[in-house]
Amino acid sequence: MCGCCCRRLLFHCCWTLAVCLSVWMDSAHGIGVQLIPQNPVVNQSVTLSVTGVTVTIRQFSWYKGSSVDTNNQIFNVIPQTNSVTHGRQYFSRASHFPNGSLQISGLVPTDQGNYTVLIQTIETSAQHTVLLTVYEPVTSSVISTNNKEPQENGKVTLTCSTNNAEKILWSKNGVSLPPGLSLSADNKTLTFSSVSRSDTGQYRCEASNAVSKTISDPYTLTVNYGPENLRIKGGTQQVTSGNPISLECSADSVPAPTYLWKLNWTVLEFQNNKLNIQQATSENAGNYTCIVTNSVTKLSQEISIYVTVNENDPNNNPIGTGHIVGIAIAIILVLALVTALIFLLGIRRHHSSSKKDTKSTENGHTSAQGIEMDEAALQYSSIDFSAQRGLQRNEHVVPPPDNTVYAEVRHK
Numbered sequence: 556m557c558g559c560c561c562r563r564l565l566f567h568c569c570w571t572l573a574v575c576l577s578v579w580m581d582s583a584h585g586i587g588v589q590l591i592p593q594n595p596v597v598n599q600s601v602t603l604s605v606t607g608v609t610v611t612i613r614q615f616s617w618y619k620g621s622s623v624d625t626n627n628q629i630f631n632v633i634p635q636t637n638s639v640t641h642g643r644q645y646f647s648r649a650s651h652f653p654n655g656s657l658q659i660s661g662l663v664p665t666d667q668g669n670y671t672v673l674i675q676t677i678e679t680s681a682q683h684t685v686l687l688t689v690y691e692p693v694t695s696s697v698i699s700t701n702n703k704e705p706q707e708n709g710k711v712t713l714t715c716s717t718n719n720a721e722k723i724l725w726s727k728n729g730v731s732l733p734p735g736l737s738l739s740a741d742n743k744t745l746t747f748s749s750v751s752r753s754d755t756g757q758y759r760c761e762a763s764n765a766v767s768k769t770i771s772d773p774y775t776l777t778v779n780y781g782p783e784n785l786r787i788k789g790g791t792q793q794v795t796s797g798n799p800i801s802l803e804c805s806a807d808s809v810p811a812p813t814y815l816w817k818l819n820w821t822v823l824e825f826q827n828n829k830l831n832i833q834q835a836t837s838e839n840a841g842n843y844t845c846i847v848t849n850s851v852t853k854l855s856q857e858i859s860i861y862v863t864v865n866e867n868d869p870n871n872n873p874i875g876t877g878h879i880v881g882i883a884i885a886i887i888l889v890l891a892l893v894t895a896l897i898f899l900l901g902i903r904r905h906h907s908s909s910k911k912d913t914k915s916t917e918n919g920h921t922s923a924q925g926i927e928m929d930e931a932a933l934q935y936s937s938i939d940f941s942a943q944r945g946l947q948r949n950e951h952v953v954p955p956p957d958n959t960v961y962a963e964v965r966h967k
C-alpha cells in the first residue's frame with residue numbers, strides 16, 4: 556500500500572520535473588499546435604495538430620486548460636504500444652493520432668477553451684497551449700423598430716436582432732450608412748434622435764463572425780410628413796357655361812393623403828385629388844376648396860380657388876363684355892335714329908325759312924303759322940330727346956350738327 560503510494564508520488568515528482576523541463580525546452584524546440592479547420596464550428600470536428608516535432612514521440616498528454624495539471628488531463632498516449640490512459644477530463648468525442656494530435660468531434664460550445672499538449676521525445680519534452688474557439692453560425696438577422704409609423708422629428712431606433720455575431724454592419728439603400736447616425740457600442744442599434752424625411756430608405760444589417768454571415772431582409776423606414784405645399788393644378792378659374800371644370804389638387808405628403816372637395820362649404824362627391832364637371836352651369840360657380848388630410852400625421856390643410864361660370868356666348872366672350880357691347884350698340888342705333896330725325900326736321904325748317912324770306916309779302920300769315928307749327932314740333936322732339944338721353948340742353952332750339960350731338964352722348 557505504502558509502496559504503491561510512494562511509487563505514485565515518485566512518478567508524480569518525475570512527471571512534474573519533466574513538465575518543468577519541458578517548459579524550459581519549449582522555446583528551444585518550438586513545437587506548436589495548429590487548428591484544422593482554423594475556425595472550428597459547433598457540431599463539426601477539429602484537429603489540434605501538433606507541429607514542429609522532428610523526432611519520434613515516446614509519449615504525449617493532452618490537458619484541458621493552460622497548465623499541465625493531472626486534474627486537467629484528457630489522456631496520456633504511448634504511440635509505440637498504442638496504450639492510452641484516460642485522465643479526469645477525458646470525454647468520448649476526444650481521440651488521438653500517433654503524431655500527437657488531438658481530434659474533437661461533434662463540437663459543443665463548452666469545448667471552447669485552452670488545451671495544452673505535452674510531448675516527450677527520446678531527446679526531450681515540450682509543451683504548448685492553444686486556445687480553441689468554437690464558433691456558432693450567426694443566426695439570421697432581423698431588423699425591428701420602436702416606431703412603426705414615425706413622423707418627422709420623432710425618435711426612431713432600428714435594432715438588428717442576431718446571435719453569435721462578432722461584427723454588425725448597417726447599410727442604407729445598398730450602400731454604407733451616411734455619416735452622423737448614432738450606433739450603439741455593439742452596433743446592434745441604430746438611433747435617429749430626430750428622424751427626417753431624408754432618412755427614408757431601405758436598411759439592412761449584416762451580422763458576421765469568422766464562420767458565417769447573414770444579411771437581414773431590408774427594413775423600409777418611411778418617415779411620415781405633411782400635407783404641405785398644397786396646390787391646385789389646371790385651375791381654369793373662368794369657365795363658359797357648357798364647358799368642363801377640371802381641377803387637380805396636390806400636396807407633399809407621406810403617406811398619400813385623402814382628398815375632400817367642397818363648393819362653398821358643401822361637400823362634393825369627388826374623393827380623389829381630381830374634380831371634373833363635364834358641363835358647367837352657373838350652379839357650379841363658386842369657391843372650390845380642396846381639403847387634404849394625412850392619416851398618419853392627422854394633419855389637414857386646405858386650398859381654395861374661385862371658379863366663375865360665364866353664360867353661353869357664341870363668340871365665347873365673357874358675359875359682362877357681351878352685355879356692355881350690346882347695350883352700347885342699342886344706344887348708338889337709337890341715337891342715330893333720333894339724330895337723323897332731328898336733322899331731317901332741321902332741313903325742313905331751313906327750307907321753310909327760305910320760302911318765308913322770298914314769299915313773306917305774298918303769303919306771310921300762312922308762312923308764320925307754318926313756322927309756329929314747326930317750332931312746336933321741334934321743341935317737342937328736343938324735349939323728348941333730352942328725356943330719353945338725359946341731356947340738359949333744351950335751350951338749343953336748333954340742334955347742333957349731327958356729329959356734335961353724337962360726340963356728347965358718347966362722352967356721357
Ligand SMILES: *[C@@H]1O[C@H](CO)[C@@H](O)[C@H](O)[C@H]1NC(C)=O
Nearest residue numbers: 602604605606652654655656
Ligand atoms: C497528424 O495526423 C492527423 C491525422 O492523420 C492529420 O490530420 C494531421 O495533419 C497530422 N499532423 C501533422 C502535423 O502532420
Ligand SMILES: *[C@@H]1O[C@H](CO)[C@@H](O)[C@H](O)[C@H]1NC(C)=O
Nearest residue numbers: 620621667668669684685686
Ligand atoms: C487561455 O489562456 C490564456 C493564456 O494563458 C488566458 O489569458 C485565457 O483567459 C485562457 N482562455 C480560456 C477560455 O480559458
